[in-house]
Amino acid sequence: MKQTKQLFAVFTLMALGLGSAHADYTLNLMKGVTQLSNDVYDLHMLALWICVVIGILVFGAMFYSIYFHRKSVGHKAEQFHENTTVEIIWTIIPTLILVGMAIPATKTMLEMDDLKESEMSIKVTGWQWKWEYEYLDNDIHFFSSLDEASNKARQIDSGIDPRDVPHYLLNVDKPLVVPINTKIRFLFTAADVIHSWWVPDLGWKKDTIPGFVTEAWTSIEKAGTYRGQCAELCGKDHGFMPIVVIAKEKEDYEAWVSEQKGIAVAEAGAAEKDWSSDELIAKGETVYANNCASCHMDDGAGLSGTFPAITKSSIVTGDIDTQTSLLMEGKGMMPAFGQMLSAVDFAAVSTFIRNGLGNSVGDVIQPSAIKALQSDITLEEDDDDE
Amino acid sequence: MSAVTVEDHDHHDHGPAKGLLRWIVTTNHKDIGTLYLLFALLMFFVGGSMALIIRAELFEPGMQFVDPQFFNSMTTMHALVMVFGAVMPAFVGLANWMIPMMIGAPDMALPRMNNMSFWMLVAGVLLLASTLFMEGGAPASGWTLYPPLVLQTGNALPFAIFSVHLLGMSSIMGAINVIATIFNMRAPKMTLMKMPLFVWTWLITGFLLIAIMPVFAGAVTMLLTDRFFDTSFFDAAGGGDPVLYQHIFWFFGHPEVYVMILPTFGVASTIIPIFARKPLFGYASMVYATAAIAFLSFIVWAHHMFLVGMPMAGELYFMYATMLIAIPTGVKIFNWTATMWKGAMTFETPMLFSIAFVVLFTMGGFTGLMMALAPVDFQYHDTYFIVAHFHYTLVPASVFILMAAGYFWLPKWTGNMYDERLAKLHFWLSAISVNILFFPQHFLGLAGMPRRIPDYAVQFADWNMISSIGAFIYGPSQLIFVYIVYKTIKGGTGEKVTGEVWEGAKEQSLEWTLPSPAPYHTFSTPPEEIPTMSTSR
Numbered sequence A: 001m002k003q004t005k006q007l008f009a010v011f012t013l014m015a016l017g018l019g020s021a022h023a024d025y026t027l028n029l030m031k032g033v034t035q036l037s038n039d040v041y042d043l044h045m046l047a048l049w050i051c052v053v054i055g056i057l058v059f060g061a062m063f064y065s066i067y068f069h070r071k072s073v074g075h076k077a078e079q080f081h082e083n084t085t086v087e088i089i090w091t092i093i094p095t096l097i098l099v100g101m102a103i104p105a106t107k108t109m110l111e112m113d114d115l116k117e118s119e120m121s122i123k124v125t126g127w128q129w130k131w132e133y134e135y136l137d138n139d140i141h142f143f144s145s146l147d148e149a150s151n152k153a154r155q156i157d158s159g160i161d162p163r164d165v166p167h168y169l170l171n172v173d174k175p176l177v178v179p180i181n182t183k184i185r186f187l188f189t190a191a192d193v194i195h196s197w198w199v200p201d202l203g204w205k206k207d208t209i210p211g212f213v214t215e216a217w218t219s220i221e222k223a224g225t226y227r228g229q230c231a232e233l234c235g236k237d238h239g240f241m242p243i244v245v246i247a248k249e250k251e252d253y254e255a256w257v258s259e260q261k262g263i264a265v266a267e268a269g270a271a272e273k274d275w276s277s278d279e280l281i282a283k284g285e286t287v288y289a290n291n292c293a294s295c296h297m298d299d300g301a302g303l304s305g306t307f308p309a310i311t312k313s314s315i316v317t318g319d320i321d322t323q324t325s326l327l328m329e330g331k332g333m334m335p336a337f338g339q340m341l342s343a344v345d346f347a348a349v350s351t352f353i354r355n356g357l358g359n360s361v362g363d364v365i366q367p368s369a370i371k372a373l374q375s376d377i378t379l380e381e382d383d384d385d386e
Numbered sequence B: 001m002s003a004v005t006v007e008d009h010d011h012h013d014h015g016p017a018k019g020l021l022r023w024i025v026t027t028n029h030k031d032i033g034t035l036y037l038l039f040a041l042l043m044f045f046v047g048g049s050m051a052l053i054i055r056a057e058l059f060e061p062g063m064q065f066v067d068p069q070f071f072n073s074m075t076t077m078h079a080l081v082m083v084f085g086a087v088m089p090a091f092v093g094l095a096n097w098m099i100p101m102m103i104g105a106p107d108m109a110l111p112r113m114n115n116m117s118f119w120m121l122v123a124g125v126l127l128l129a130s131t132l133f134m135e136g137g138a139p140a141s142g143w144t145l146y147p148p149l150v151l152q153t154g155n156a157l158p159f160a161i162f163s164v165h166l167l168g169m170s171s172i173m174g175a176i177n178v179i180a181t182i183f184n185m186r187a188p189k190m191t192l193m194k195m196p197l198f199v200w201t202w203l204i205t206g207f208l209l210i211a212i213m214p215v216f217a218g219a220v221t222m223l224l225t226d227r228f229f230d231t232s233f234f235d236a237a238g239g240g241d242p243v244l245y246q247h248i249f250w251f252f253g254h255p256e257v258y259v260m261i262l263p264t265f266g267v268a269s270t271i272i273p274i275f276a277r278k279p280l281f282g283y284a285s286m287v288y289a290t291a292a293i294a295f296l297s298f299i300v301w302a303h304h305m306f307l308v309g310m311p312m313a314g315e316l317y318f319m320y321a322t323m324l325i326a327i328p329t330g331v332k333i334f335n336w337t338a339t340m341w342k343g344a345m346t347f348e349t350p351m352l353f354s355i356a357f358v359v360l361f362t363m364g365g366f367t368g369l370m371m372a373l374a375p376v377d378f379q380y381h382d383t384y385f386i387v388a389h390f391h392y393t394l395v396p397a398s399v400f401i402l403m404a405a406g407y408f409w410l411p412k413w414t415g416n417m418y419d420e421r422l423a424k425l426h427f428w429l430s431a432i433s434v435n436i437l438f439f440p441q442h443f444l445g446l447a448g449m450p451r452r453i454p455d456y457a458v459q460f461a462d463w464n465m466i467s468s469i470g471a472f473i474y475g476p477s478q479l480i481f482v483y484i485v486y487k488t489i490k491g492g493t494g495e496k497v498t499g500e501v502w503e504g505a506k507e508q509s510l511e512w513t514l515p516s517p518a519p520y521h522t523f524s525t526p527p528e529e530i531p532t533m534s535t536s537r
Helices: A002-015 A035-068 A084-112 A148-153 A250-272 A277-291 A320-329 A343-355 A367-385 B002-010 B021-025 B029-057 B068-103 B111-133 B156-184 B197-228 B242-276 B283-297 B301-305 B312-324 B326-340 B349-372 B374-380 B384-414 B420-447 B458-489
Strands: A120-127 A130-135 A140-144 A176-179 A184-190 A195-199 A204-208 A214-218 A224-230 A242-248
Touching: A035 A084, A035 A204, A035 B326, A035 B349, A035 B374, A084 B312, A084 B326, A084 B374, A120 A176, A120 A195, A120 A204, A140 A250, A148 A277, A176 A250, A184 A195, A184 A204, A195 A242, A204 A214, A204 B374, A242 A250, A250 A343, A250 A367, A277 A343, A320 A343, A320 A367, A343 A367, B021 B029, B029 B068, B029 B111, B029 B384, B029 B458, B068 B111, B068 B156, B068 B197, B068 B242, B068 B384, B111 B156, B156 B197, B197 B242, B197 B283, B242 B283, B242 B301, B242 B326, B242 B349, B242 B384, B283 B326, B301 B312, B312 B326, B312 B349, B312 B374, B326 B349, B349 B374, B349 B384, B349 B420, B374 B420, B384 B420, B384 B458, B420 B458
Parallel strands: A120 A184, A176 A242
Antiparallel strands: A120 A130, A130 A140, A184 A214, A195 A204, A195 A224, A224 A242
16 A cells, blocks of 8 residues: 555656655655554545545546547437436445445544543643643643744744744744653643644644533654644634644653653742843843734734734833733733743733833833732632632 | 607617616616626636735745735635625526526516625625725634634624625525526426426525525624624623534535535536537436435535534534435536437537536545545644645636636627637636646645645645646636637627527527527517427426
8 A cells, every 4th residue: 555655646746747856745644653543544545545446437437438429530429318227326336335434434433532541631722822731630831832933934024944944833932742652631622712733643633612622532652743733723823833742752751740840840939039120121022022023023013903012002101010910811812921921921021011122111020029910810710610 | 760769669678778877777687697797707806816815925935925814814805705706696697697598588587686686796795895904904714704713803893794694685685586587487398307407406506595694694693793792602701602603604604615516517517418419318317416415415514513522423423414415426427427428529618618627526526525534534624635625626616617608608698609719728728727726735735734824834835836836827817718708799709600509509408599699688478399308308
């Protein structure tokens, strides 16, 4: 099967006169790295070959007729116009073929739905335009968004050739790390609009719907890095919220988990210390580029009619508490950054926009103050639950 | 001399009114048909220009020309303009021109409503187009207008929704008119099973439209109240469900795509027998297959939603029901092949477009069958694979057949022959470039490129470039069609055509028994005899 496929690909390429110079793209679905993705691939090939065979038969008959039953070669038209027997035959044969396809499809479908005995759970939340990952078994929690190199190169007239950016648009700042040979249950939801979480190597995608939870599972068989993208149109930067999954051997994964716990402790410490204005502004510039610039633009000019300017904005140059609560809770299309950014990042970007991008208010907000606000919000939410 | 004047006064219905007003107030089915067809052609180029903006941005990786938000507006508006402004009106135009002439009726049953439905269409499309210039831009949530995303639209939202209402009303009126005409105005001998297939497919399409357009109007009205009147139909925070919208939308949306393909089947079934010089094979089974497809179209909608997390029973049901569509569709393709079999075929441009339609539509059907398999759709869904699929069923299917219909009936409409050499050039450019344009998109989708993205990873660069090159050949080559139509109206090749135009056409359908060009009023008295070569006898 594999050889036939390669042969087919080679012929297609030769027919198109492209040759072997471009080896980095694929023509067919990928087999992926899970049992499910392999089952899906086999189903795909089954359906494809059935279509190819039917196509050859039908088009063959048609082109035979077009060649031999022409007026110009003197063929006289016969006048037959119906035949109940052939109508019945060409209704029944396709029905049987369909049954032959439906049986394996049903089997795979049931397999995909079997979430029993999963060994760990990860909650994935879609945001405009990043992914939030929560490891429900061990308190790891982070956001994952487009990496800085891609983000710079993808700006209009950036002057950067995407071909020079490694994994252009398919790289993130913080990938999802999972162990191999472990049945992982994913729970999907969204914070704003519908997204769809898709890593082709896992063999499926799933919509993430605000207010609802959908689920799916995987068990990756091979360590490696697997890349995907949001697949459901979710607004302006739908094309710029990739997914990277790194599958590690179990012991490497355990090491990663303890490393994450260390980082969490360090971050908590950083939030307690007093930051200087310059430190905050420097850090804030990066946070701004990664989180704000796609709407409010690199220079803070915004986009007339859709995204307000930061430069000379009455909110940004006004009372700092008003600005903080706006950033914390979000407004309209702007997400609630209170849940999304760490206290340090939040304080840094708040300080940066007041003292950069053409603004010079001069004041500073400390991470510790933000941290207090964030824990207030968490408390309120807990109250709501009760 | 005075006698002539008196006669003119007594029979003021001998010809059209003069000047521009003729086109505004006309109730003549031929005039309204012409208006629909020309408007659709204009919109074909408007929607096509939007597609070229999309393909220009996707020519190379990186953002070169447009902002991502505007890119999303383009994909949305391209779809809405092509569906509601180009393909649907073009088929209504054909229905207006051809149905009365095919069933031996003097006009449509409801001529004043006919005029109203056309001008309402123009108003609806203009309103839609005006959103491009509004603060916040045109709708950018895809033509499916899914909430919550669509609720983030700027000022354009209520205008887009009202435009959908207008377009829906216009479609319903057109559908009522077609159904009323077919049921009430057939010539005495024109029994239902003697109607040309184009009439049959439009009758069934009419019922689809009346059933679905109110559903769509309801769905967008709920969007309106969710946005402006604090309802929560589609907002989970208020007890609603965003997926509910998708169910309602696709209950409309799936039959809607068949609204664009059933009349296509009808035209193909009319053209192929004439150039094969044979009766249509399996007339009755063609009618039943069309009805079966129309029925199935109402019970398969959630195959557009395999990813939303339906219960297993739902997934399986919608998978099986969708696979069933392959059976009647297969019957149609086999029947067309059998019609060509042992004929005496010639290959004038209408036949070339029709054969290309059968082949390329079948390719779209194959990918449709593959996508029906729910577990595999988990990979195909929302990728360029589906973009390739539905463009194969719309461009080299519906649009090719509309071109075929144009060439096929232009001599009847104008009395002049079109330039066959130029028309063949148009055909070959279209047939080749449309495949350069859409075939590579199968590869892109399988390799993992999602749809509706303005920029892509570099491994998708080669096929995107090839696809864009195809687009930039396909788009401009359609201007040849405009030139040919213009030239044909202005006298064509100079050769005056007979009433029959195509050899043996009189035996196939009533319109060819009329003189060419068809007089302003035809069948004021119903025809005595009707041709039955391609119907049940």
